[in-house]
Amino acid sequence: MQDVNGSFPGDKKIIVVFVLGGPGSGKGTQCTKIVENFGFTHLSAGDLLHAEIKSGSENGTMISNMIKEGKIVPSEVTINLLQKAMLESGNDKFLIDGFPRNEENRAAFENVTKIEPEFVLFFDCPEEEMERRLLSRNQGRDDDNIETIRKRFRVFVESSLPVVEYYDMKSKVRKVDALKPIDEVFESVKAIFAPFHTKVRSSFILWMFSRCI
Numbered sequence: 001m002q003d004v005n006g007s008f009p010g011d012k013k014i015i016v017v018f019v020l021g022g023p024g025s026g027k028g029t030q031c032t033k034i035v036e037n038f039g040f041t042h043l044s045a046g047d048l049l050h051a052e053i054k055s056g057s058e059n060g061t062m063i064s065n066m067i068k069e070g071k072i073v074p075s076e077v078t079i080n081l082l083q084k085a086m087l088e089s090g091n092d093k094f095l096i097d098g099f100p101r102n103e104e105n106r107a108a109f110e111n112v113t114k115i116e117p118e119f120v121l122f123f124d125c126p127e128e129e130m131e132r133r134l135l136s137r138n139q140g141r142d143d144d145n146i147e148t149i150r151k152r153f154r155v156f157v158e159s160s161l162p163v164v165e166y167y168d169m170k171s172k173v174r175k176v177d178a179l180k181p182i183d184e185v186f187e188s189v190k191a192i193f194a195p196f197h198t199k200v201r202s203s204f205i206l207w208m209f210s211r212c213i
């Protein structure tokens with residue numbers, strides 16, 4: 001797409017943080033807190049796919065069947081939804097939650113948008129705990145049943161963890177212990193975002209200074 005390729009009109013740099021972790025590791029929960037504190041726009045790939053099903057789109061049945069099986073929807077579909085949401089937001093800082101989930105997702109996003117993530121926030125959580133959380137999530141999701149959960153765990157280990165390893169090789173992974181209570185996890189998350197926050201603040205101070213002289 002013309003605009004979401006590293007710069008918005010006016011040449012503003014787009015900042016993307018990929019938020020990864022197994023199903024139920026707390027990605028969505030922590031993203032909500034990051035949005036409140038650091039001014040990012042939260043885009044959950046899974047939520048965008050669910051919204052696409054609800055909208056009655058021609059891809060709806062295919063997406064719905066893949067989610068029920070815990071499979072990963074073709075990148076083209078997900079990337080289109082992400083790009084549209086990025087442009088519509090008007091923001092330039094994004095938390096992309098639950099994406100890239102496999103090598104195809106990763107390579108296609110890079111090729112299409114030319115965006116490199118600032119870093120990858122990775123929530124590390126044991127499977128037993130993720131299973132417990134998903135089974136009591138109560139959001140009416142038809143993929144939060146034990147049969148689909150097991151399939152999602154397998155896809156996570158086989159397809160998503162290699163993406164985390166890819167970014168780890170590039171020293172881009174910021175790993176957080178996600179087993180702790182929500183507020184304690186957020187303390188670790190805040191520490192990771194703090195330098196970034198300072199960077200934004202200091203550029204604002206410089207801008208104010210430049211207006212005064």
Ligand SMILES: Nc1ncnc2c1ncn2[C@@H]1O[C@H](COP(=O)(O)OP(=O)(O)O)[C@@H](O)[C@H]1O
Binds near residue numbers: 022025026027137
């Ligand atoms: N640190 C935590 N401790 C206990 N429960 C949590 C924690 N983080 C999230 N949860 C709960 O676990 C469930 C899954 O969290 P969610 O943020 O939806 O995970 P994800 O987006 O990674 O699948 C939700 O019901 C949420 O309230």
Ligand SMILES: Nc1ccn([C@@H]2O[C@H](COP(=O)(O)OP(=O)(O)O)[C@@H](O)[C@H]2O)c(=O)n1
Binds near residue numbers: 049
């Ligand atoms: N990049 C992505 C993200 C999600 N999905 C699909 O959407 C489902 C739910 O994703 P999600 O991110 O909302 O799930 P959680 O990890 O938040 O529990 C996945 O199991 C996949 O079937 C996908 O196909 N591609």
Ligand SMILES: [Mg+2]
Binds near residue numbers: 027028044046098
């Ligand atoms: Mg989620």
